[in-house]
Amino acid sequence: MPGPEVPGPEVPESTNLLEPLRGRDFRILWTGMTVSLIGDGVMLIALAWQVFALSNTPSALAVVGVAVSAPHVLLALFGGVASDRFDRRRVMIGADAVRCLALVTLGALSIAGTVQLWHLVVLGALYGAGSAFFGPAFDAIIPDLVPTNLLTQANSLDQFIRPVATRLIGPMLGGFLVAAVGPGWALTANAATFVVSIVCIRRMHGVPAAHPGDHTSPMEDLREVYRFARARVWLWGTLLSSSIACLLFLGPSEVLLPYLVKHDMHASASTLGIVFAFGGLGAVSAAVFVGRHGLPKRYVTFIYVVWTASTLALACYGLAHFTWQLMAACFAFNALETAGLIGWATMRQRLVPRHLLGRVSSLDWFVATGLTPISFALVGPLAAVFGTRVTLVAAGLLASAVTAAAYFLPGMRAPEQRDGYESAARAEEMAPAAN
DSSP states (O other): OOOOOOOOSOOOOOOOTTGGGGSHHHHHHHHHHHHHHHHHHHHHHHHHHHHHHHOOSHHHHHHHHHHHHHHHHHHHHHHHHHHHHSOHHHHHHHHHHHHHHHHHHHHHHHHHTOOOHHHHHHHHHHHHHHHHHHHHHHHHHHHHHSOGGGHHHHHHHHHHHHHIIIIIIHHHHHHHHHHHHOHHHHHHHHHHHHHHHHHHHHTOOOOOOOOOOTTSOHHHHHHHHHHHHHTOHHHHHHHHHHHHHHHHHHHIIIIIHHHIIIIISOOOHHHHHHHHHHHHHHHHHHHHHHHHHOOOSSHHHHHHHHHHHHHHHHHGGGGOOSHHHHHHHHHHHHHHHHHHHHHHHHHHHHHSOGGGHHHHHHHHHHHHHTTHHHHHHHHHHHHHHHOHHHHHHHHHHHHHHHHHHHTTSTTTTTGGGSSHHHHHHHHHHHSOOOO
């Protein structure tokens, strides 16, 4: 196992949001990701409408949500091990191929008129398994493609295109496709976007090889990253609080918002697409702002303030009675969440040694989203007992309280109390992992 990389002299951050795109490999990866994310935005509408066509209850969509998220959670750690042991490009290509296969099959069943709910569950699980391997490899490869002083801009571009694709272009296209040709063809269109992503990844070259753990077992790889995380409050505290917050709000926001639009407001798939589109506009605005202005010196404080405010905005879903109110709440929630995600990704990429980055990223996915299947499983019964609106408001308020409380853990703000990211990185490298 190679030793940790020692950061070089600190280089001022760029304020040009587009500068990372000058690098050929990052530009190609970003292009393929953009296309596949648009497909995911189409899937967001198509899958919800397909589920409601089969079973007109929130519980049905919740079951599919559990099916997609559970394999993602269960396999995330192994996805991180794979991304640190093998060529990260091959890991991403394999993950895209699996997801493409799942969507092609689901689309064909829907077009043929033979799709059933259990098909959505099984193929959704296959899709989630592919995502468990793609995410850690993608996160870990970014520092190999751009210099350290451009990481904030690279993460801002990532968070810029994700909402544009999945909450703006994708949902609007998805609403149109579902209305015009049905959810089956929309899901098939999403499958085609993964083919584009695979072609783009194959065209990348010059990416440094991963550090394979030839002399350790996969379980030792996992123990190494556990020891690293346990010794750092900023890491384990954020992951733990995110896990509880996601348990509280993710299921209600993903399941009850479409249900609220369709059954309470009696609106169409196009209306839901527009609501998601405003969330995309909020996220884009945040990405552009952070990319242009960079992160403040008190970056841990910044992350926790915006994340606490974002979950408060989510509670407004339950208070909304008009479409424009849902649009405003979705805009605020996504803008604040995105600003925090950019800060978190940049801090993690700068403070974690390169050979551990894939596993730390997978640990992030595993812990932060580990309770997501439970969130999806509980949302239906809770909404049945307390009502859709009360469940949404309570989810937002409780999640914001948990997030705010984590900020006051002893040692949480230690990185920002040092002299900048690079000094913090040096201290992190020198800090021994707890045994």
